[in-house]
Structure formats: C-alpha cells, structure tokens
Amino acid sequence: MTATSQQQTLEKTTNIECEKPDPLYVRTVADELWRHLERSNTSVHWASPAGGEVSWGPPKLTWPALPCLGYVIEHGSNEGIKVTVKHSESARDPEHGKSLIVIKFLTGIQNALQETALVVDFLKNMKPDEMLKLQQEREKKEKRRH
Numbered sequence: 001m002t003a004t005s006q007q008q009t010l011e012k013t014t015n016i017e018c019e020k021p022d023p024l025y026v027r028t029v030a031d032e033l034w035r036h037l038e039r040s041n042t043s044v045h046w047a048s049p050a051g052g053e054v055s056w057g058p059p060k061l062t063w064p065a066l067p068c069l070g071y072v073i074e075h076g077s078n079e080g081i082k083v084t085v086k087h088s089e090s091a092r093d094p095e096h097g098k099s100l101i102v103i104k105f106l107t108g109i110q111n112a113l114q115e116t117a118l119v120v121d122f123l124k125n126m127k128p129d130e131m132l133k134l135q136q137e138r139e140k141k142e143k144r145r146h
Contacts, residue, residue: 024128026061027053028135030101036122042115043107045080050099061100063131069123070097073109073116081105081112083119 026049034047049061064087072084082104088097103119105112 022132022136024063024132025059025135026050026063026100027055027059028131028138029063029123029126032126032131032134033101033103033119033122037103037115037118040118042118043080043105043111044115045104045106047101047103050084050102063100063128067123068097069100069120071116071120073112075109076104080107081109083112083116085119085123 030047030049034044037044037047048055049059051061053060068088068090070086070088072086074082074084076082082102084099085101085103086097086099105115107115
C-alpha cells in the first residue's frame with residue numbers, strides 16, 4: 001500500500017482530512033546527488049530533473065514515496081555518458097518507468113559504470129526526511145532573498 005492510498009483510506013475511515021506532507025521534489029534530490037558526485041571527484045558534468053524542468057521555474061517532478069529505481073546508461077548526444085534514473089511501479093518492467101533524474105558524465109563507458117555505482121549507492125541510502133528538511137531550508141532562504 002502506497003503512502004497516498006494509506007492517506008486516502010485513513011480519510012475515508014475517519015472522515016477527517018489528513019494534512020498532506022510536503023512533497024520531496026526531484027530537483028532537490030538531483031541537486032544533492034550532483035553535490036555528492038562533485039565531492040566524490042567524479043566526471044559528473046550535471047544532474048537534473050528529467051523532462052526539461054528548468055532551475056528557475058517551479059519544480060514539477062516529485063520523488064516517489066516508494067521508489068523502485070532502474071538505471072539506463074547510454075552514450076550522450078555529443079560526448080560522454082548519460083545516465084537516466086527511472087521509477088517503475090513494477091520491478092518487472094523498469095525500462096518503461098518514469099524518468100526522474102538525468103546525469104551527464106564526461107567520461108567513457110568504463111568509468112561511467114563505476115561512477116553510476118555511486119549514484120545507485122547514494123539513492124539507495126538516501127533518507128527522504130533529511131532531504132525534505134534540506135529542501136525546506138532552501139525554500140526559506142529563497143523567500144528571504146525575494
């Protein structure tokens with residue numbers, strides 16, 4: 001049962017509307033992943049939300065409550081290697097999942113495979129609650145600047 005369906009069930013059984021938690025945006029995860037890869041001295045060029053989301057616009061993609069992640073590694077259009085992180089509702093069909101993050105590494109396939117292992121490890125060990133706190137702190141700083 002997903003967090004959303006649990007909330008809907010609770011609302012139906014108690015007739016009380018639950019306060020919805022703030023969404024964790026993919027942009028926050030991508031930014032922290034990029035920082036992690038930079039600190040790890042990889043060949044990362046960029047990491048961004050999939051689907052053409054721009055950094056100056058409002059965030060669109062949200063991180064899934066129960067991620068079932070798959071990874072697609074391919075040659076970039078100009079140079080380097082592009083890694084796409086996807087979420088699938090079913091572990092049996094990961095290649096048809098929803099793209100979440102795209103990462104560009106300026107390296108060959110051999111190094112990209114090793115660096116992709118860092119991506120997998122980061123996302124596997126990521127604590128969504130801590131990531132959400134970072135996101136909220138950044139949002140407060142942004143509001144103060146404007």
